[in-house]
Amino acid sequence: MVTVIAFWVLAILSVVASIAMVVTKNPVRSALALVGTFLCVAALYILLSAQFIAAVQVIVYAGAIMVLFLFVIMLLNLGSPGALRERGSLQPVIATGMGICFLIALLLSGSLIKLRLPAGARPEVYEPLGTVRGIGINLFDPKQPWLFPFEATSILLLVAVVGAIIMAKRKV
Amino acid sequence: MITTSHFLVLSAILFTTGVVGVLVKRNPIVIFMCVELMLNAANLSFIALGRHFGQVNGQMYVIFALAVAAAEVSVGLGIIVAIFRAKETINVDEINLMKS
Numbered sequence: 001m002v003t004v005i006a007f008w009v010l011a012i013l014s015v016v017a018s019i020a021m022v023v024t025k026n027p028v029r030s031a032l033a034l035v036g037t038f039l040c041v042a043a044l045y046i047l048l049s050a051q052f053i054a055a056v057q058v059i060v061y062a063g064a065i066m067v068l069f070l071f072v073i074m075l076l077n078l079g080s081p082g083a084l085r086e087r088g089s090l091q092p093v094i095a096t097g098m099g100i101c102f103l104i105a106l107l108l109s110g111s112l113i114k115l116r117l118p119a120g121a122r123p124e125v126y127e128p129l130g131t132v133r134g135i136g137i138n139l140f141d142p143k144q145p146w147l148f149p150f151e152a153t154s155i156l157l158l159v160a161v162v163g164a165i166i167m168a169k170r171k172v
Numbered sequence: 173m174i175t176t177s178h179f180l181v182l183s184a185i186l187f188t189t190g191v192v193g194v195l196v197k198r199n200p201i202v203i204f205m206c207v208e209l210m211l212n213a214a215n216l217s218f219i220a221l222g223r224h225f226g227q228v229n230g231q232m233y234v235i236f237a238l239a240v241a242a243a244e245v246s247v248g249l250g251i252i253v254a255i256f257r258a259k260e261t262i263n264v265d266e267i268n269l270m271k272s
Contacts, residue, residue: 003174004173004174007174007178011178011182014182014186015182015185015186015189018186018189018190018209019189021189021193021202021205021206021209022189022192022193022196022197022206027199027201027202030202030205031205034205034208034209037186037209037212038212041186041212041215041216044179044182044216045216045219047174048179048219048220048223049223050219050222050223050231050234052231053215053219053231053234053235056235056238057238060238060242061208061212061238061241064242065208065241065242065245068245068246068249069201069204069205069245069249072201072249072252072253073201075253076201076252076253076256076262091195091196092196095192095195095196096192096196098195099188099189099191099192099195100188102188102191103184103185103188106184106187106188107181107184110177110180110181110184115176115177115224117224129222129223129226129228129231130219130228130231134228135228135231135232135235138228138229138232139232139235146232149236150236153236153239153240156239156240156243157239157242157243159243160242160243160244160246160247161246163246163247163250164246164247164249164250165250166250167247167250167251167253167254168250168253168254170257
């Protein structure tokens with residue numbers, strides 16, 4: 001029962017916050033709305049027994065990435081929020097209509113697929129699936145395919161750091 | 173009772189909100205935020221399906237998606253800062269560097 005109430009509260013909050021992010025004109029406000037969405041999604045991860053991912057979501061997304069966004073918004077100092085005002089056009093209306101069509105298509109295509117439960121799996125039962133121990137054992141197991149992507153991620157992050165410095169420097 | 177389908181529908185709604193945001197907004201920073209929202213919706217469906225099948229592999233994909241998202245944001249915001257230095261604007265309607 002607690003799970004049901006928590007799901008509906010978090011789902012409604014996350015959808016409202018994401019719509020507020022799209023609707024508001026001020027970039028700082030949309031960044032804060034996005035932080036709200038990320039926190040709601042992190043709480044939903046806990047409902048899905050993914051505790052480690054929930055912590056990483058709060059630390060990396062709601063912490064690091066959004067601070068980076070806010071820094072760039074403050075750095076560029078775009079003046080009043082009306083500086084980027086949309087010219088009067090039909091684009092938002094058409095985009096919203098196409099988005100609703102896209103959502104209906106997604107839901108219809110999803111309803112065609114019958115999700116079958118594998119034998120022995122009981123998704124309603126809490127299980128220690130995503131604890132640090134479970135994630136770590138699976139991530140560093142040589143029999144699983146995750147060890148090489150993990151090492152490749154380090155090179156990716158190094159390249160991203162170098163690329164960000166080169167992009168943001170005035171003279172290389 | 174909350175089933176996996178509930179989470180998938182929520183993920184679809186969040187993803188669609190991100191798509192509409194990308195189409196509507198003029199500010200590339202906010203467009204980046206909408207892309208992050210779409211990535212988050214995909215992560216949510218990964219985790220929901222991973223738990224549906226009782227496997228931890230869905231969460232593995234989410235870890236790598238997080239790392240790629242962090243790299244993408246740092247490089248993308250660097251590009252936005254560079255464009256702002258060169259053109260003094262970041263309105264996506266006025267930036268047409270690739271138009272010959």
